[in-house]
Amino acid sequence: MRKLAISLQIIDFISDWAGKIVSFIVVLIIAAVLFLVLQRIFRFTAGVDLITSNKILFVYVIFGAAYALRAHAHVNVDILHYRLPPRVRSIVDMVTSIFFFLFLIAMLWMAVKTAITAAPGFHLSIRTFLPQYWPISLLAPIGISLFILQGLSNFTRNLITAITGKVMP
Secondary structure, three states: OHHHHHHHHHHHHHHHHHHHHHOOHHHHHHHHHHHHHHHHHOOOOOOOOHHHHHHHHHHHHHHHHHHHHHOOOOOOOOOOHHHOOHHHHHHHHHHHHHHHHHHHHHHHHHHHHHHHHHHHHOOEOOOOOOOEOHHHHHHHHHHHHHHHHHHHHHHHHHHHHHHHOOOOO
């Protein structure tokens, strides 16, 4: 049981640090959008395109998802959920996590397929700035895997609570 608790703490630590590190990307997103606005005001045509700022946002979202799951920051329908006893709440969370894992496995499958096809060709944008897409394609499976790991950590905690009735921190 102690090894399991340590494993869950390691996953939580990775999710926390991924979220903290990626939080600084918001500054890049703001800079890219500000540059786009200034570019349009002064009719300057060369520079960062909108697709580049979208790719930066994608990295922010995909790596921040595990942190959001760890911090319970995702949107929930809490009308009845928090009124349930901890054991029943854990069972409900375990049942609904089946859909979570199915969705993320499909997402991971598509991300891996995209990364495999994008990396050898070193795909470039057809826009002015010509950012390379393949690094972003390679980051997607990593971020989704972190999200799945945090989901497994939460599922394990729910399983322990469902069996023992004790809420695991």
